[in-house]
Structures are given as structure tokens and as C-alpha cells.
Amino acid sequence: MSQFWKAWQKRxxxxxxxxxHHHTDRSMENISDIELSLVIDENIxxxxxxxxxxxxxxxRRFRDKRDTDCxxxxxxxxxxxxxxxxxxxxxxxxxxxxxDLPASNxxxxxxxxxxxxxxxxxxxxxxxxxxxxKAYLNNTRGWDRRSVDEPQTESVxxxxxxxxxxTLCVNSALIRFRLxxxxxxxxxxxxxxxxxxxxxxxxxxxxxxxxxxQEVLARMEKINVDSILESGYIEQLIQDRRWSPFxxxxxxxRPDKVVANLLEGKVGILVDGTPFALIAPAVFSQFYQSPExxxxxxxxxxLLRFIRIISISIxxxxxxxxxxxxxxxxxxxxxxxxxxxxxxxxTVPFPSLVEALFMELAIExxxxxxxxxxxxxxxxxxxxxxxxxxxxxxxxxxVSPVMVIIVAVTTIGSFASPSYSAAIxxxxxxxxxxxxxxxFGLYGIMLFLIVILIHLSSLKSFGVPYMSPLSPLNLRGMKxxxxxxxxxxxxxxxxxxxxxxxxxxxxxxxx
Amino acid sequence: MSSQQQTFSLWQQTSLITSTLIGVGVLTLPRTTxxxxxxAGWMSPLFGSIVAFVSVWMIAKLSQHFPGMTxxxxxxxxxxxxxxxxxxxxxxxxxxxxxxxFMYLSTAIVSRIFGEVVVTSVLLDTPLEVIIITMFxxxxxxxxxxxxxxxxxxxxxxxMILFPLLFIAFASFQKAEWNNLLPLFRASGSSLIKGAxxxxxxxxxxxxxxxxxxxxxxxxxxxRAGFYGIAMGMFVYTLIVVAGIVVFGYEExxxxxxxxxxxxxxxxxxxxxxxxxxxxxxxxxxxxxxxxVANAYYAVVYGLRQLFNRGLGFQRLISAIMFIPxxxxxxxxxxxxxxxxxxxxxxxxxxxLNLGIPALYLTMLFFRGVGRKQKERNADG
Numbered sequence: 001m002s003q004f005w006k007a008w009q010k011r012x013x014x015x016x017x018x019x020x021h022h023h024t025d026r027s028m029e030n031i032s033d034i035e036l037s038l039v040i041d042e043n044i045x046x047x048x049x050x051x052x053x054x055x056x057x058x059x060r061r062f063r064d065k066r067d068t069d070c071x072x073x074x075x076x077x078x079x080x081x082x083x084x085x086x087x088x089x090x091x092x093x094x095x096x097x098x099x100d101l102p103a104s105n106x107x108x109x110x111x112x113x114x115x116x117x118x119x120x121x122x123x124x125x126x127x128x129x130x131x132x133x134k135a136y137l138n139n140t141r142g143w144d145r146r147s148v149d150e151p152q153t154e155s156v157x158x159x160x161x162x163x164x165x166x167t168l169c170v171n172s173a174l175i176r177f178r179l180x181x182x183x184x185x186x187x188x189x190x191x192x193x194x195x196x197x198x199x200x201x202x203x204x205x206x207x208x209x210x211x212x213x214q215e216v217l218a219r220m221e222k223i224n225v226d227s228i229l230e231s232g233y234i235e236q237l238i239q240d241r242r243w244s245p246f247x248x249x250x251x252x253x254r255p256d257k258v259v260a261n262l263l264e265g266k267v268g269i270l271v272d273g274t275p276f277a278l279i280a281p282a283v284f285s286q287f288y289q290s291p292e293x294x295x296x297x298x299x300x301x302x303l304l305r306f307i308r309i310i311s312i313s314i315x316x317x318x319x320x321x322x323x324x325x326x327x328x329x330x331x332x333x334x335x336x337x338x339x340x341x342x343x344x345x346x347t348v349p350f351p352s353l354v355e356a357l358f359m360e361l362a363i364e365x366x367x368x369x370x371x372x373x374x375x376x377x378x379x380x381x382x383x384x385x386x387x388x389x390x391x392x393x394x395x396x397x398x399v400s401p402v403m404v405i406i407v408a409v410t411t412i413g414s415f416a417s418p419s420y421s422a423a424i425x426x427x428x429x430x431x432x433x434x435x436x437x438x439x440f441g442l443y444g445i446m447l448f449l450i451v452i453l454i455h456l457s458s459l460k461s462f463g464v465p466y467m468s469p470l471s472p473l474n475l476r477g478m479k480x481x482x483x484x485x486x487x488x489x490x491x492x493x494x495x496x497x498x499x500x501x502x503x504x505x506x507x508x509x510x511x
Numbered sequence: 512m513s514s515q516q517q518t519f520s521l522w523q524q525t526s527l528i529t530s531t532l533i534g535v536g537v538l539t540l541p542r543t544t545x546x547x548x549x550x551a552g553w554m555s556p557l558f559g560s561i562v563a564f565v566s567v568w569m570i571a572k573l574s575q576h577f578p579g580m581t582x583x584x585x586x587x588x589x590x591x592x593x594x595x596x597x598x599x600x601x602x603x604x605x606x607x608x609x610x611x612x613f614m615y616l617s618t619a620i621v622s623r624i625f626g627e628v629v630v631t632s633v634l635l636d637t638p639l640e641v642i643i644i645t646m647f648x649x650x651x652x653x654x655x656x657x658x659x660x661x662x663x664x665x666x667x668x669x670x671m672i673l674f675p676l677l678f679i680a681f682a683s684f685q686k687a688e689w690n691n692l693l694p695l696f697r698a699s700g701s702s703l704i705k706g707a708x709x710x711x712x713x714x715x716x717x718x719x720x721x722x723x724x725x726x727x728x729x730x731x732x733x734x735r736a737g738f739y740g741i742a743m744g745m746f747v748y749t750l751i752v753v754a755g756i757v758v759f760g761y762e763e764x765x766x767x768x769x770x771x772x773x774x775x776x777x778x779x780x781x782x783x784x785x786x787x788x789x790x791x792x793x794x795x796x797x798x799x800x801x802x803x804v805a806n807a808y809y810a811v812v813y814g815l816r817q818l819f820n821r822g823l824g825f826q827r828l829i830s831a832i833m834f835i836p837x838x839x840x841x842x843x844x845x846x847x848x849x850x851x852x853x854x855x856x857x858x859x860x861x862x863x864l865n866l867g868i869p870a871l872y873l874t875m876l877f878f879r880g881v882g883r884k885q886k887e888r889n890a891d892g
Binding site for chain 1: 520522523617629634637641642645649653656657660663664666667668717773785786788791793794795797798800801822824850
């Protein structure tokens with residue numbers, strides 16, 4: 001038995017090792033890593049060969065004052081043409097190419113072909129001269145970008161209105177702009193063999209727990225995928241438990257949320273090409289906490305948190321409670337209501353489980369359809385779907401009126417969670433709990449909740465238990481869990497992320 | 512990074528004890544205690560808890576001698592010679608088997624009693640077997656996880672166990688007839704002992720700490736955790752028995768099978784949001800039974816894992832296998848009378864076990880002086 005065990009372990013280890021060392025630059029492999037030659041034509045030919053039939057590759061050839069053949073190579077659309085023209089003009093007047101040429105914002109030289117091609121692909125203009133085995137890389141990146149806009153998925157009543165956009169440097173500037181701390185560390189990474197996506201990992205040195213930062217960086221380095229099109233790729237590849245329905249890394253469009261989390265000792269990950277930043281580690285409170293909680297006064301913030309918790313519970317449990325009550329425990333419903341409910345259900349031919357599943361399915365279809373529909377039609381479909389179909393279904397005797405109310409409240413409840421991806425988990429889990437309620441009534445619901453709680457307490461996000469500070473219990477963290485204590489009581493950072501500098505506010509002087 | 516969470520805090524130990532000992536016992540406690548002590552039935556949990564206190568104190572002391580070691584691990588040291596650890600292993604085996612066997616049996620019986628309650632009062636058409644199997648499934652799912660998950664789930668569920676009980680107890684005071692408690696001190700000494708004995712089985716469950724105390728965060732917190740845990744259980748039990756007696760009176764209590772459930776039926780929610788509560792109470796009660804069953808089952812499986820010196824994979828495998836005999840044991844009693852008889856046998860078993868094993872081990876330690884050496888070694892390292 002144990003022999004078998006060891007053999008199995010060994011095999012697992014070797015497989016893992018293989019996967020680790022199989023880290024090759026697949027798409028760049030085709031390009032031979034050779035030095036540039038002295039002849040410019042040869043170099044241009046090599047670049048053209050390396051990029052294949054690329055009609056957006058612009059090669060502008062010219063002669064400078066000293067009658068040397070020169071060429072500027074760049075990809076159309078990726079560069080700011082003004083900078084290039086300016087560069088050429090300055091170069092023509094003074095062809096010395098000092099590395100500190102003022103017109104160009106960044107000038108580097110390189111002599112490897114692979115390096116040149118990689119830079120051309122990321123929007124650099126490359127200057128080459130005949131008789132020199134060097135290429136000058138001029139950072140002229142400039143493509144059309146969306147301007148900083150209000151975040152679509154996380155709107156607040158009070159709070160900053162700017163959200164991330166698709167450009168990495170703008171996003172990191174949005175964070176820098178709010179956090180002028182010299183201890184903010186930004187690590188640059190390139191992930192994705194084909195997409196070569198730029199990624200920034202941000203943390204505050206002196207607050208964030210160094211092993212945790214190391215863990216995040218190590219996991220990101222292990223990623224060996226050809227493309228990163230959105231931060232979701234990274235989220236799914238570095239999370240602790242890949243089969244869990246719960247998001248173990250938070251995502252957000254709001255720079256203020258990222259800054260607040262960096263200040264709690266977490267790590268932010270910005271990905272080029274998406275407005276969604278990642279925050280690791282995440283705990284369960286992301287389901288109902290919003291940045292607005294800290295901007296409003298604490299009474300209303302606490303009340304809103306309770307309302308969100310209630311609405312999340314409604315979104316998860318209300319349909320299954322309806323099933324359990326009407327099919328198993330009608331004695332629990334007040335007698336007048338039970339008569340009214342029975343009258344409503346008298347024409348419905350299906351058991352309440354089928355009725356509820358049917359309606360929940362309908363509302364999910366409606367929801368999905370209204371996301372896909374072009375802007376102006378969306379609300380129309382909502383009205384048609386909710387009012388007309390719902391009303392007609394009731395009068396046709398397909399569903400009971402109570403069911404329509406329940407489905408509506410459930411759907412509204414699921415929108416109250418400030419985090420969309422957290423609400424998705426709740427939305428999905430609604431269906432198994434409905435099935436269990438249809439089988440065992442309230443007992444089934446409890447079985448399900450216990451299984452979920454077991455799962456939640458086994459979850460960890462980068463070493464932080466998912467249910468903390470509730471379990472393991474941390475009384476200091478409780479001040480900012482269900483209630484949001486006033487700021488003068490939140491003088492220390494939550495300790496569950498193993499922060500190093502705990503003090504948030506030193507002295508509290510009354511005004 | 513994960514190493515810092517493998518220890519249990521004081522609160523986690525306390526909640527492990529309290530949530531394990533509050534189980535099905537509380538459903539019958541008002542009847543069994545008032546059958547002997549009549550109107551003074553509420554004294555029996557108070558006196559019964561003394562035994563539990565003594566026992567848990569011994570368990571904690573025993574564990575303090577061997578910090579970081581479970582009962583399974585230190586048994587070989589207690590019984591074995593220094594050089595011949597194999598002898599210690601064999602000599603300790605009967606005690607370990609007795610201990611694990613008890614918890615295994617009590618897992619079966621507790622889930623059987625719970626299944627019986629659910630089937631007779633809420634889910635009338637559901638077969639008993641289904642309830643038992645689902646309860647075992649929950650225990651099985653827990654035993655797939657690491658040790659720290661057990662501590663955390665208990666911590667999370669403890670409020671869900673305590674609140675409904677406290678709510679029921681206090682809400683039923685609306686209908687209380689306080690004269691039912693009088694005369695206050697009529698019970699004789701012998702009947703007090705008998706009554707305390709009745710309550711002891713409902714306190715059993717803390718013996719899981721023979722294993723779980725090993726992972727206490729601080730060595731000194733074990734005794735305190737044990738005392739807090741038992742004290743909370745004692746408070747809840749006393750409150751429930753008092754509520755049962757003041758609402759029904761001891762004569763009526765003898766005629767109901769599940770007095771606490773009847774208590775729930777008499778309570779009304781203000782505002783009439785829900786008309787009857789017993790289904791809701793039983794649903795919430797699942798958590799209390801789950802923590803009892805699953806903790807004991809986890810202790811058994813974890814004990815076996817340590818006995819064979821294997822990893823988590825073995826634990827998962829063994830917990831899947833141990834399932835099947837457990838199911839048959841749970842269905843062994845043919846009817847509710849046999850079931851109660853089996854449960855009272857288990858009560859005697861638990862009394863002997865919980866007092867006997869720690870006492871035996873402590874005397875062994877005293878005579879052999881093993882513990883002292885062990886402590887010195889720990890101080891050095």
C-alpha cells in the first residue's frame with residue numbers, strides 16, 4: 001500500500017517539475033535570436049521575415065545629413081506619429097544620436113533581433129542606421145484610449161466618480177494620484193507568451209506582509225499561458241481553490257477601492273487592457289462591503305451593511321424557503337396567508353419546486369438578455385419581461401402570484417451586493433439549494449448551508465482564512481465586519497492580513 | 512504560511528467543547544431529569560456538570576503534560592518503555608480502541624436519535640435511513656478537510672446553536688407557571704446523585720478534546736477552555752430544564768417524548784410572522800447535531816489516521832470506509848425504546864471512559880514520572 005503511495009507521490013512530483021520547467025517562449029521561438037548586422041537592408045529583411053506579411057508595418061527609409069541610409073520601423077496605429085515626426089526632424093538636424101536626445105522621451109539601444117521585434121510589437125519606433133549593428137528604440141507608444149470614465153459596475157452615491165480604463169499607465173497613475181506614499185511598490189511583469197501583457201503588482205512596503213507579497217508574485221510567475229486578455233485570466237490561474245464557486249480574489253473598477261485595500265495590507269494587480277483590477281487576498285466580507293461605507297457616516301453605513309446582508313440572504317434563500325414552506329411546512333405560514341397562497345396556487349398544475357425553478361430560469365434568461373441587448377432596448381425588455389410576462393403567467397394560471405413576488409424580490413436582492421462577481425456565486429448557489437429544499441424542506445436548506453459553511457471555512461485566500469475575522473475570531477476585526485465602527489475607533493488596521501504597520505490613526509483629538 | 516493557523520485559539524477550543532456536548536441530549540433532558548428529581552430536575556445538570564468539570568480538568572491536565580500530542584500519540588509514551596516503543600503501542604491499544612469505539616458508537620446513536628426526531632415530528636414521509644445517511648454525509652464531508660476547518664466550523668456554528676436555545680428558553684417564560692418549581696429543596700441526596708447521573712450523558716462529547724487539545728494555541732489555556740465550554744453547556748441545559756418544568760410541570764413532562772420540542776410548539780413569535788416554530792427549530796437544530804456527530808466522527812477518523820501514521824489521503828479513505836458499518840450500527844436498535852436503552856448504556860460507557868481513562872493515565876504518569884521528563888525535554892528543545 002505504502003509503496004504504491006510513494007510511487008504515486010513521486011510521479012506527481014515529477015509531473016509538477018516538468019510543468020515548471022516547460023517554460024518556453026513559444027511564439028518567439030520562430031525568430032532566431034541573432035545579432036543585428038551592419039547592413040541595414042539585411043536587418044529590415046529580417047524584421048519583415050520575422051513579422052511575416054504585416055501590412056501595418058511601416059518602414060520609413062530616409063538619408064540623413066551624413067548620407068547614411070536610415071530607417072524607422074514601427075507598427076501603424078500603435079505609435080504617436082507626432083513624436084516620430086518630431087524625432088525625425090531633430091535627428092535630421094543633428095544626427096549624432098545622443099542617448100539623451102530631448103525630443104524623444106525614452107531612447108535605448110539594442111543589438112538583438114528578438115528584442116527589436118518585441119519592441120516593435122509593443123509600439124516602439126525603431127531607428128536603424130546603415131553601418132551600425134545597433135537599433136535605437138524610441139518609446140513612441142500612443143494609441144487611442146478610452147478616457148477615464150465613471151465605473152459601470154460599481155457605482156456609489158457618494159465617492160469619487162473616476163474608474164479604471166483600459167490603459168495600464170493611466171490606471172497606475174490613478175492609484176499614485178491618490179496614494180503619494182513613497183513606500184508604494186510597483187512590480188512590472190509580462191505574462192502571456194503571445195499577448196505579452198503588461199501587469200503591475202502593487203503593494204505598500206511596510207504594511208503588506210512580505211511572504212504574502214512573495215506568494216502572489218511567485219504564483220504569477222508560475223503562470224504559463226499564451227494569452228492574458230483580462231484580469232480574470234490571472235484571477236482564475238492564481239486563486240487557491242480552483243473548483244470553488246466563491247471568488248477568492250476581489251476585482252474592482254474603482255481606484256479608491258484599490259487604494260483602501262492597499263492600505264489594509266493587500267496586494268493590487270493591474271492588467272493592461274482591462275479596467276478591472278484585482279485585489280488579493282479577499283475575504284467573505286467583500287460580498288457586502290462597499291467603499292461608500294467609509295465615506296458616509298457610520299450609522300447609515302452600518303445600516304446599509306445589514307441591508308446588504310439581508311438582501312444577499314434573500315437572494316440565496318427566498319425561493320427555497322418558499323418551496324420548503326409550501327411543500328413541507330405549511331403549518332409555519334400564518335393561516336390567513338396560507339389560505340391566500342393556496343387560492344393563488346389552486347390553478348397551478350406544477351409542484352412548487354417546478355414552479356420556482358421555472359420562474360427563476362425565466363428571470364435568469366431575462367437578465368442575460370437585457371445585458372446583451374443594445375442600450376436603449378434593455379429597459380424595455382425589462383418592463384416587457386417583468387410586467388407583461390409575469391402578469392400574463394399569473395392570469396394564465398401557470399404560476400402563483402406569490403411566486404412572482406418572490407422571484408422579483410430575489411432578483412432585486414441579488415443586485416444589492418456591491419460586488420458583481422460575488423453576487424454571481426450567490427446566484428448560482430440558489431439552484432442547488434432549491435433542489436434540496438424540494439427534497440427535504442427546511443432540513444435540506446440547512447444541510448446545504450452547513451456544506452457551504454464547511455467549504456467557506458476551509459477556503460483560504462493567500463493564507464488568509466476566507467471567513468476571518470469571524471472565524472478564526474478576531475475581536476478587533478469585528479469592528480469593521482458587520483458594523484462599520486466610527487473612524488475614531490478604527491485606529492488600527494485589520495490584523496488578519498498580517499499587516500506590519502498596524503497604526504492607522506495615532507491620536508484622536510476631539511475637535 | 513499555513514502553519515500559523517494549525518493551532519486552536521481559546522475560543523475555538525471552547526466552542527469545540529460546547530458545540531459537541533450540546534446535541535440530542537437537550538431534547539430529552541427535561542423529561543429524564545424530572546423523572547427522578549421531580550420539580551428539582553434543574554439541579555441535575557448543575558450536579559452532572561461537576562463530573563464533567565472533573566473529567567475535562569483531568570483531560571486538560573493530561574494534555575498539558577504532552578503539548579502538541581494527541582491521546583493516540585502520548586498513549587505509547589505513557590505505556591511504553593523508553594527504548595521499546597513497540598510495547599507501548601500494544602499496551603495502549605486497548606485504551607485507544609475503547610476510546611475510539613465509544614465515539615464511533617455515539618456518532619451512530621446520536622444521528623439515530625436525531626433521525627428519529629425528524630421523522631416523527633417534521634418530515635413524516637421521509638424514511639429514517641435518508642436522514643441518517645445525509646447526516647453521515649455531512650460528517651464525511653467535514654472529515655475530508657484539514658483539522659483547522661473543524662475548529663473554524665465549530666466557531667461559526669456555535670452562535671447558531673446557542674441563539675435558538677436561548678430564544679426558546681426565554682420566549683417560553685411568557686407561559687411560565689413559576690410555582691411549578693416549588694418546593695425548592697426537597698430532593699434527597701441519593702436522588703440528586705441519580706439525577707446527576709441522568710444528565711451526565713448529555714454532557715459527554717468533551718472527550719473529543721483528548722485529541723483536539725493537542726492543537727491548543729497555548730498550553731495553559733486548555734483548562735480554562737474546558738471550564739468555559741462545560742459552563743456554557745451547563746447554563747444552557749439548566750435553562751432548558753427550568754423552562755420545561757415551569758411551562759409544563761414535572762407530571763406533564765413525563766408524558767412527552769421530546770419535551771424541548773413541545774416547548775418550541777408552545778412558543779409564539781411576536782408579530783405572527785411564523786405561526787409554528789418546531790420545523791424551523793429542528794432545522795436550526797441540525798447544526799447542533801451536526802457538530803456533535805461530525806466532531807466525534809472526525810476525532811475517530813483522525814485518531815485512526817494517527818494510529819496508522821498516515822496523511823490526509825488515508826483519512827479521507829478511512830472515513831469513506833467507516834461509513835458503512837456506522838450506518839448499520841445506527842439502525843441496530845429496532846425501535847425507539849431500544850434506542851433509548853442503547854443510549855443509556857452509552858451513558859454508562861461514557862461515564863466510565865471519561866473518568867476512567869484520564870484518571871488511569873494520570874496515575875500512570877504519577878508513578879512513572881514520564882510527564883516530568885517529557886516536560887523537561889520540551890523545555891530544552
